[in-house]
Amino acid sequence: MYNPKSQKAEExxxxxxxxxxxxYAQENKENLPLIRDIxxxxxxGKGLSHRExxxxxACENQDVIREIYALAEKIKTDYYGSRIVMFAPLYLSNYCIxxxxxxxxxxxxxxxxxxxxxxxxxxxxxxxxxxxxxKRLALEAGEDPLHNPIEYILESIQTIYSIQxxxxxxxxxxxxxxxxxxxxxxxxxxxxxxxxxxxQETYHKESYEQLxxxxxxxxxxxHTEAMDRAMEGGIDDxxxxxxxGLERYAYEFAGLLMHAEHLEAAYGVGPHTISVPRIKRxxxxxxxxxxxxxxxxxxxxxxxxxxIAVPYTGxxxxxxxxxxxxxxxxxxGVSQISGGSRTTVGGYDTPLPxxxxxxxxxxxxxxxxxxxxxxLMELGYIPSFCTACYREGRTGDRFMSLCKSGQIQNCCHPNxxxxxxxxxxxxxxxxxxxxxxxxxxxxxxxxxxESVRAVAGAHLQKIEKxxxxxxx
Ligand code: SF4
Ligand code: SF4
Numbered sequence: 145m146y147n148p149k150s151q152k153a154e155e156x157x158x159x160x161x162x163x164x165x166x167x168y169a170q171e172n173k174e175n176l177p178l179i180r181d182i183x184x185x186x187x188x189g190k191g192l193s194h195r196e197x198x199x200x201x202a203c204e205n206q207d208v209i210r211e212i213y214a215l216a217e218k219i220k221t222d223y224y225g226s227r228i229v230m231f232a233p234l235y236l237s238n239y240c241i242x243x244x245x246x247x248x249x250x251x252x253x254x255x256x257x258x259x260x261x262x263x264x265x266x267x268x269x270x271x272x273x274x275x276x277x278x279k280r281l282a283l284e285a286g287e288d289p290l291h292n293p294i295e296y297i298l299e300s301i302q303t304i305y306s307i308q309x310x311x312x313x314x315x316x317x318x319x320x321x322x323x324x325x326x327x328x329x330x331x332x333x334x335x336x337x338x339x340x341x342x343x344q345e346t347y348h349k350e351s352y353e354q355l356x357x358x359x360x361x362x363x364x365x366x367h368t369e370a371m372d373r374a375m376e377g378g379i380d381d382x383x384x385x386x387x388x389g390l391e392r393y394a395y396e397f398a399g400l401l402m403h404a405e406h407l408e409a410a411y412g413v414g415p416h417t418i419s420v421p422r423i424k425r426x427x428x429x430x431x432x433x434x435x436x437x438x439x440x441x442x443x444x445x446x447x448x449x450x451x452i453a454v455p456y457t458g459x460x461x462x463x464x465x466x467x468x469x470x471x472x473x474x475x476x477g478v479s480q481i482s483g484g485s486r487t488t489v490g491g492y493d494t495p496l497p498x499x500x501x502x503x504x505x506x507x508x509x510x511x512x513x514x515x516x517x518x519x520l521m522e523l524g525y526i527p528s529f530c531t532a533c534y535r536e537g538r539t540g541d542r543f544m545s546l547c548k549s550g551q552i553q554n555c556c557h558p559n560x561x562x563x564x565x566x567x568x569x570x571x572x573x574x575x576x577x578x579x580x581x582x583x584x585x586x587x588x589x590x591x592x593x594e595s596v597r598a599v600a601g602a603h604l605q606k607i608e609k610x611x612x613x614x615x616x
Contacts, residue, residue, distance in 0.1 A: 242362075
């Protein structure tokens with residue numbers, strides 16, 4: 145029985161409800177009066193239900209699709225302006241006892257080189273990341289109680305936060321580790337993590353069990369209920385995601401939105417972020433062997449509809465996607481991107497890192513962070529290294545209520561300009577710096593509040609003189 149408030153996986157992600165949703169979407173995909181009503185509701189910027197969004201996903205009418213794209217762009221601009229938050233993944237260890245058939249780190253893959261960073265190696269990675277200009281990391285580690293116990297993750301977080309190299313600092317560590325206990329989530333919260341991220345991979349239970357033949361991750365309910373335990377452990381910023389290509393995309397899309405609705409219904413706070421990875425080539429993994437791959441147009445439509453359905457949720461895209469795809473979905477709703485990423489364990493301070501056989505997936509966008517920052521600015525975006533909210537205690541429902549009232553805009557815009565200024569002063573190439581300085585000068589005038597503009601202007605001058613870490 146479908147119940148978004150239930151804490152049981154099979155009730156808040158009800159298979160029957162998804163099947164009924166898909167049937168409803170097929171029945172109504174040419175029902176233009178209904179589609180008009182759904183678009184009118186979406187235009188109010190308060191989101192859509194999984195059923196409503198699924199009808200739009202099924203609709204193939206080109207005029208409607210154009211409207212969906214235009215609306216996604218508008219909502220994106222209304223809520224996020226032209227800011228794009230930057231981050232980098234940091235792979236701590238690729239030891240893993242799970243058998244996920246789509247991931248090269250699965251236990252049976254002898255072709256992958258296994259590595260686990262020592263605290264000294266983490267230090268070197270973090271210094272390399274700081275020297276690129278990163279302030280926000282996403283920690284990644286396989287599931288292995290022997291090699292990667294929670295104590296190792298906690299110690300690593302402490303190491304990362306403690307490193308101060310030149311003007312560098314990692315100010316927010318998001319964590320993407322296997323589903324764990326309430327007690328461990330509590331420890332992660334105490335360690336000062338930002339968002340806890342866990343991809344569902346697929347919401348389809350039967351496929352999930354086939355794709356995870358061995359290891360603790362095989363337990364669908366334990367994995368699907370992880371965010372509930374994280375909430376119980378005090379982590380109120382959680383990040384969802386599915387791996388598109390494993391199951392039919394319409395099924396995953398409905399499941400993903402139902403998961404978001406569940407968090408909202410049960411805890412009063414929806415997901416902080418949604419990631420949209422697609423299955424990619426890697427050591428021993430051929431994406432062609434998964435029959436549910438989605439083309440770029442479908443991928444763009446999914447991104448646009450997520451933006452419309454959950455306007456307050458940040459959307460993340462990684463360097464799995466190439467420059468052209470990233471450029472397209474940035475317009476449609478993506479609000480966070482990685483840059484200069486290495487998906488190998490220890491890849492940030494070694495040459496030719498993708499060739500050592502320890503990568504989780506091949507990186508499609510190989511540009512440096514400086515190149516990505518410049519490219520974003522040339523497209524009219526403001527790259528932001530802001531991490532202010534979690535450091536100001538603006539998490540969970542507090543964050544969401546600021547988002548919903550629109551007040552968060554008064555923080556994001558000046559924070560983006562100030563953190564970009566820090567980046568330009570400390571790390572940018574002369575060409576990037578010149579473009580950035582012009583952008584900041586133009587954008588400062590766009591801050592509507594006179595007092596905020598004055599304070600931001602004063603802070604920008606202080607940054608030029610060497611001060612750091614101002615925030616609203
Ligand atoms: S997806 Fe995660 S849990 Fe599965 S094999 Fe890869 S690292 Fe391990
Ligand atoms: S002010 Fe908060 S919501 Fe805005 S960019 Fe910074 S951390 Fe994100």
